[in-house]
Amino acid sequence: MKEILEKLKSEAIEKIENATQINQLEEVRIRMLGKKGALTEMLRSMGKLSAEERPLVGKSVNEVKVLIEKELSDKKQMLEEKALMDRLGSESIDITLPGKKPESGTLHPITKTTLEIQEIFASIGFSVAEGPEIDFAKYNFDYLNTPENHPSRGMNDTFYISEDVLLRTQTSPVQIRTMLQNKPPIKIISPGKVYRKDEIDATHSPLFNQMEGLIVDKGITMSDLKGSLEYFARSLFGKDTKTKFRHHQFYFTEPGAEMDATCPKCGGKGCRVCSNTGWIEILGCGMVHPRVQSMCGIDPEEYSGFAFGLGLCLWHGH
Ligand SMILES: [Zn+2]
Numbered sequence: 001m002k003e004i005l006e007k008l009k010s011e012a013i014e015k016i017e018n019a020t021q022i023n024q025l026e027e028v029r030i031r032m033l034g035k036k037g038a039l040t041e042m043l044r045s046m047g048k049l050s051a052e053e054r055p056l057v058g059k060s061v062n063e064v065k066v067l068i069e070k071e072l073s074d075k076k077q078m079l080e081e082k083a084l085m086d087r088l089g090s091e092s093i094d095i096t097l098p099g100k101k102p103e104s105g106t107l108h109p110i111t112k113t114t115l116e117i118q119e120i121f122a123s124i125g126f127s128v129a130e131g132p133e134i135d136f137a138k139y140n141f142d143y144l145n146t147p148e149n150h151p152s153r154g155m156n157d158t159f160y161i162s163e164d165v166l167l168r169t170q171t172s173p174v175q176i177r178t179m180l181q182n183k184p185p186i187k188i189i190s191p192g193k194v195y196r197k198d199e200i201d202a203t204h205s206p207l208f209n210q211m212e213g214l215i216v217d218k219g220i221t222m223s224d225l226k227g228s229l230e231y232f233a234r235s236l237f238g239k240d241t242k243t244k245f246r247h248h249q250f251y252f253t254e255p256g257a258e259m260d261a262t263c264p265k266c267g268g269k270g271c272r273v274c275s276n277t278g279w280i281e282i283l284g285c286g287m288v289h290p291r292v293q294s295m296c297g298i299d300p301e302e303y304s305g306f307a308f309g310l311g312l313c314l315w316h317g318h
Pocket of ligand 1: 263265266267269270271273274275276278279
């Protein structure tokens with residue numbers, strides 16, 4: 001009996017020592033300590049032994065059982081640690097590899113254009129004025145000398161919040177607010193979002209960005225208007241840019257004009273961008289209407305001014 005026990009013990013220990021996988025340990029456990037395991041069988045057959053032998057054999061078998069259990073558990077822990085270390089080793093981060101560069105954003109083209117135009121006008125003394133996008137209808141229409149029956153006042157063209165409050169259709173309310181609150185000299189540009197009920201297509205949107213400008217001072221003439229806006233066009237499109245002014249009727253200017261510049265894409269030769277005309281329309285402008293000045297409390301006999309406005313789109317191709 002003792003010999004068999006010794007044999008089982010050394011056999012089990014050897015198997016445990018040689019095991020490289022956790023499932024091999026499980027096999028040993030089942031073979032020795034399982035329900036039909038060798039040690040379990042030995043304990044079960046102790047009934048055949050004499051009363052003197054029984055406790056001695058029982059003690060020996062139990063000692064071997066405890067020993068094997070401990071060996072199994074030690075080896076299992078070792079194998080588990082090794083598996084973990086292997087996994088960590090294969091997954092470790094190689095800090096000598098180049099890192100992943102975070103994607104950096106850039107300014108939206110319209111923001112870029114806005115900043116660029118602001119800079120050009122700042123260089124000739126204009127400061128930036130801003131106003132609310134939800135504004136009173138009177139600042140958007142009445143103070144701008146818009147006729148009572150003008151279609152732009154209608155629900156079809158303009159988003160109304162209430163009868164006399166709307167989403168501004170132009171940044172001109174900023175000009176009105178500035179004139180109402182300040183005495184000349186006034187020299188501002190007002191960039192911002194404006195809203196009109198347009199269907200979305202390649203060149204229209206219910207929301208777009210505008211930039212307007214206003215000068216009011218003593219002795220401002222059409223020459224100042226032309227000089228300033230030609231300077232602007234050359235600064236934005238290049239020094240060889242030519243400009244021309246076509247008469248255009250606005251309610252808030254007298255006289256009014258539209259300014260064209262030679263196409264920055266083809267330099268005036270004609271291309272797809274300028275529909276082969278060599279020119280693109282840049283902005284609307286004019287001398288501030290005397291009635292607009294009067295409504296804002298600025299005497300048109302003493303002061304004069306010019307204003308301009310342009311839609312900020314991507315035509316300048318930067
Ligand atoms: Zn062109």
